[in-house]
Amino acid sequence: MLPTIESQPQLEKLIQQYGVLPFFDSPIRGFSIWEHTPEELQFSDEEDGPWEWKGPICRNQQCAYGKFFSDKAGFVSLDIFKLFAAYRRNKYQLNADETRILNTIIEHESMLTSEIRKACGYKRNYGKKKPSAFDILTKETISEPKQPKTAPKAESFDKIMTRLQMGAYIVIADFEYKYKHDGTRYGWGLARFTTPEVLFENLFFDVDSIAPEDAKNQLISYLSQRLPFATPKQIEKLIG
Numbered sequence: 001m002l003p004t005i006e007s008q009p010q011l012e013k014l015i016q017q018y019g020v021l022p023f024f025d026s027p028i029r030g031f032s033i034w035e036h037t038p039e040e041l042q043f044s045d046e047e048d049g050p051w052e053w054k055g056p057i058c059r060n061q062q063c064a065y066g067k068f069f070s071d072k073a074g075f076v077s078l079d080i081f082k083l084f085a086a087y088r089r090n091k092y093q094l095n096a097d098e099t100r101i102l103n104t105i106i107e108h109e110s111m112l113t114s115e116i117r118k119a120c121g122y123k124r125n126y127g128k129k130k131p132s133a134f135d136i137l138t139k140e141t142i143s144e145p146k147q148p149k150t151a152p153k154a155e156s157f158d159k160i161m162t163r164l165q166m167g168a169y170i171v172i173a174d175f176e177y178k179y180k181h182d183g184t185r186y187g188w189g190l191a192r193f194t195t196p197e198v199l200f201e202n203l204f205f206d207v208d209s210i211a212p213e214d215a216k217n218q219l220i221s222y223l224s225q226r227l228p229f230a231t232p233k234q235i236e237k238l239i240g
Helices: 008-018 048-062 078-091 096-108 112-119 133-138 157-166 210-228 233-239
Strands: 020-022 063-068 074-079 111-112 171-181 185-194
Touching: 008 020, 008 048, 008 063, 008 074, 008 210, 020 063, 020 233, 048 063, 048 157, 048 185, 063 078, 063 157, 074 078, 078 210, 096 111, 096 157, 111 112, 112 157, 112 185, 133 157, 210 233
Parallel strands: none
Antiparallel strands: 020 074, 063 074, 063 171, 111 185, 171 185
């Protein structure tokens, strides 16, 4: 299905080849970046791997990146992302809290996660057990953080941000790192969020004019050709 992924250019070619590419396990068994990345590139201090490649890939603006697949991260190529957004935005109708956060991002054009939290009055609190960086990235082993009394009484911030990505209202534009005095990068990249309208400019001027059912049918047709190893049911589950 997928070859061993050993470089950023190779990963970018695969995204364009398939149209969609989840980072972690997906409804299509074996169809994910993580399952085909050599262990020595997954978390290495000496050599960059997919975690480090995703920032430059976002900056190249040939695909969209965010939590698009079952609340987990992945890529969607630009040639179908407008269809993807037209379908997903209809499916993920926003409530008041989600709309408030989205409007805050729109007002600033792009914001780091920490900036969005502060602007919207959310405070981070993991309770007694703080998850590892990998837990945060995969979101497979952590429970929703408890909201302090001073935070808005609503859905958790993380859940809202995930829903905004699943609905293709926001995407990750880049990852920003901290650097030591000698120029050495350290820590995990901080996600900078924006809207597809800002990141991809004219691509989204008429997204609302696309009928969601037409968008879904076109997506299924496109992916059925690109993913001949997937069943119709798997493709439907993949696009959500």
